[in-house]
Amino acid sequence: MKYDQEYIYTLLLRKQLGELSEVEDTLLQNVIHTDEQVRKCYYEQEEAKLYTDNAFLDDLRVEHDWLKVAAVLAPKPLHTRIFLLAKRHSTAAAVFITAVTCAGSWMVYTKDYFQTPAETPVYSPIVHRQAPPAVKTTVSKAVVLPADTTVHVTTNPALLAANMPVTPAGDTVATEAVNPLAGKRITHDSIYQSSTIEWNTLTVPPRTDYRIELSDGTEVHLNASSTLRFPFIFPGRTREVYLEGEAFFTVAHDPKHPFIVHTGTTSVIALGTEFNVNSYDHNIITTSLVTGSVVTDVGDSLDVTLKPGYEAIYRPGERFKVKRFDENVTLGWRDGIFRFQNKPLDNIIPVMKRWFGLKVSFATPGMADQLISGDLDKDKPVTDFLNDICREKGLDYKIYDGTIHFTVQKQ
Amino acid sequence: MQISEDITMLSALQKDNRLEAYQYFFMKYYKPLCFKACQMLGNQERAKEEVQQLFIEVWKKKIYRQIDHSPGGFFYQLLFERCQRIQQQAAPSTCPPCQTGPAVVPQALSPRWIIS
Numbered sequence: 001m002k003y004d005q006e007y008i009y010t011l012l013l014r015k016q017l018g019e020l021s022e023v024e025d026t027l028l029q030n031v032i033h034t035d036e037q038v039r040k041c042y043y044e045q046e047e048a049k050l051y052t053d054n055a056f057l058d059d060l061r062v063e064h065d066w067l068k069v070a071a072v073l074a075p076k077p078l079h080t081r082i083f084l085l086a087k088r089h090s091t092a093a094a095v096f097i098t099a100v101t102c103a104g105s106w107m108v109y110t111k112d113y114f115q116t117p118a119e120t121p122v123y124s125p126i127v128h129r130q131a132p133p134a135v136k137t138t139v140s141k142a143v144v145l146p147a148d149t150t151v152h153v154t155t156n157p158a159l160l161a162a163n164m165p166v167t168p169a170g171d172t173v174a175t176e177a178v179n180p181l182a183g184k185r186i187t188h189d190s191i192y193q194s195s196t197i198e199w200n201t202l203t204v205p206p207r208t209d210y211r212i213e214l215s216d217g218t219e220v221h222l223n224a225s226s227t228l229r230f231p232f233i234f235p236g237r238t239r240e241v242y243l244e245g246e247a248f249f250t251v252a253h254d255p256k257h258p259f260i261v262h263t264g265t266t267s268v269i270a271l272g273t274e275f276n277v278n279s280y281d282h283n284i285i286t287t288s289l290v291t292g293s294v295v296t297d298v299g300d301s302l303d304v305t306l307k308p309g310y311e312a313i314y315r316p317g318e319r320f321k322v323k324r325f326d327e328n329v330t331l332g333w334r335d336g337i338f339r340f341q342n343k344p345l346d347n348i349i350p351v352m353k354r355w356f357g358l359k360v361s362f363a364t365p366g367m368a369d370q371l372i373s374g375d376l377d378k379d380k381p382v383t384d385f386l387n388d389i390c391r392e393k394g395l396d397y398k399i400y401d402g403t404i405h406f407t408v409q410k411q
Numbered sequence: 412m413q414i415s416e417d418i419t420m421l422s423a424l425q426k427d428n429r430l431e432a433y434q435y436f437f438m439k440y441y442k443p444l445c446f447k448a449c450q451m452l453g454n455q456e457r458a459k460e461e462v463q464q465l466f467i468e469v470w471k472k473k474i475y476r477q478i479d480h481s482p483g484g485f486f487y488q489l490l491f492e493r494c495q496r497i498q499q500q501a502a503p504s505t506c507p508p509c510q511t512g513p514a515v516v517p518q519a520l521s522p523r524w525i526i527s
Contacts, residue, residue, distance in 0.1 A: 009484030016443040041491075048450045056455055062441045066434060069463050073430060073470050 008038055016045060064293050064305070067255055067271065203227045204245075206357045207378075209333070214241070217252030218259060223333050224354045225280070246278040248334055251292075266314050270294040275306075276331060280350055285314040288330045296320060336378035342371045345389070345406070352404065356382045359403040367395065367406050417482065425476055433475070436482045437466055443483075444490055451494035461497070465490055 011028045014020055020028065032039045202222070204210045210222045215233045222228055226245025234240075240260045251259045253272025261268040263279040266287070273292025279285045287296050288311035296312045297303040304312045304320040311325040332339045338351045346368035352358045355378050362368050370393050376385045386397050386404065396409045417436075424432035441462060448458035465486065469475050478485045 004479070005488060006479055006481045006484035009487035010481035011484070013440055013443040013447075013483040013487055016446065017439070044450055045447070048446065056449065057442055057446060059455075060442050060445055060459070062438055065441065065459065065463060066437050069437065069466050070430070070434065072467050073433075 008035070009041075012038070012041060012045065015042075016049070059307075061293055061307075063271075070255070199229055199231050201227060201229045206353065207355055209336070214239075216254065216257070216259075219250040221248040221250075221334055223247060243277055243279060245280055246276070246333065248274070248276045248331065250274050265298060265316055267297045268294050269297060276311075278330075280354070283315055286330075287312045287314075288325050290327070290331070332375075338376040338378075339374075340376070341373050343373075344368060345370045345372050345393075348372075348376070351376060352382070357402065358382070358399065361403055361405050363405070363407040367408075370395075418480070421478060421480070421482055424482075425478070428473075430470075433466075433470060436486070440483050440486055441466075444486055447487065448490055448494055451491075452497060461493060462490065465493060 204222045223246035229242040242262045259270045274290040276288040289306040313321045420432045420435045423429045
């Protein structure tokens with residue numbers, strides 16, 4: 001066998017990848033002895049390995065960069081390709097076009113035929129009316145929304161409408177099993193035929209969180225007092241949703257259809273990743289990346305690409321700030337635990353409101369700045385947590401009028 | 412002795428022009444190629460860009476059809492030539508040691524010094 005340059009250099013590269021077999025390695029060593037050019041490259045490579053810090057190689061994001069390349073390489077849209085094909089084979093094209101026209105008219109015919117008696121359009125508005133009440137719910141009605149439930153939003157809106165208000169708390173819904181409207185499903189086709197996307201709004205009241213699976217397989221874990229606006233299907237080139245509050249996204253991998261989360265001020269673009277977006281405060285939007293890669297964007301050129309373990313903090317009018325984050329702290333809410341580590345006492349204000357519906361007041365302004373540490377567990381009485389921190393800091397508290405009043409401990 | 416996966420992917424690429432197969436080679440050799448380019452160019456960003464450009468060019472001009480059997484080495488050689496060209500282009504721009512100093516046309520530094 002003749003070992004040519006192409007083969008030898010592949011060996012060099014694969015040597016670097018650490019996947020050479022013993023035989024291949026011996027072969028490479030032999031060539032290094034005889035071929036000066038290869039020897040030079042080999043020693044350069046070995047030397048560079050010693051002196052380059054690995055950060056450069058670790059920083060390379062192959063998948064991300066491939067997407068950039070693929071965007072350039074991606075085939076032209078279908079209609080252009082058909083056009084080009086038609087130019088090349090004009091006879092075949094004529095036949096094809098005729099066939100398409102026939103099929104098209106048949107489809108139009110059948111669509112009309114099936115749609116006339118069907119009641120499908122009725123269900124779309126139902127969903128719209130069913131979902132928004134959750135938005136405006138007061139606490140009394142909010143109890144209806146089941147906690148810790150997985151609702152599969154398939155392309156069948158009727159399912160969601162039927163399931164959401166009635167399921168008891170703590171259940172995981174097997175959508176197929178409890179589907180009273182099975183006979184009257186809205187099929188994919190009827191939705192694709194509709195020209196507008198139907199949007200649904202899901203609001204999670206205080207003191208609960210909520211998991212939902214979108215039609216593309218993306219999982220969204222919504223924190224309390226959050227709102228997600230999403231379409232039942234994602235027919236376009238992008239998958240876009242709108243978020244108020246906080247949510248953890250596990251985006252289904254689909255590089256061709258970027259997933260975009262809009263908050264009031266920023267957008268997060270993801271391809272197949274896990275990340276947390278916190279937008280409770282409109283003036284501080286935090287995007288924390290767990291795996292994969294996301295780009296945060298405010299509509300100008302100052303977008304930021306995040307690496308896992310980092311979060312981007314955005315305040316309107318300022319640049320993104322990127323820093324490491326502690327998963328236990330940032331994602332603690334997902335386990336129903338909010339961890340404070342040497343945080344000023346007033347940091348509990350938002351979470352008290354979100355999880356327990358309580359306001360906070362301090363007898364003296366200085367109290368708000370006292371640093372506290374402790375785990376606030378959503379499923380335990382709030383008094384456990386308050387007792388702990390008060391004992392530690394020499395404070396006292398009373399809860400009345402839906403407010404926690406902190407006072408100095410009386411001797 | 413070549414790994415069979417490379418061979419399968421290469422035939423998928425050359426026979427059916429599969430972008431997926433091309434992606435496989437990108438995924439596999441991107442890092443070491445960037446490493447090589449970075450050695451030659453001494454600039455990480457530039458290195459990444461050149462490797463990406465190389466992959467775009469090879470696909471668009473269907474140069475990958477010329478791969479004999481080992482895509483890695485094929486890209487390696489192209490990249491080597493590419494970086495060498497860049498090095499050569501960059502070289503003349505550095506000023507050769509000159510004895511007389513730069514030829515500068517005398518110019519008034521500030522408008523008020525202009526003698527009219």
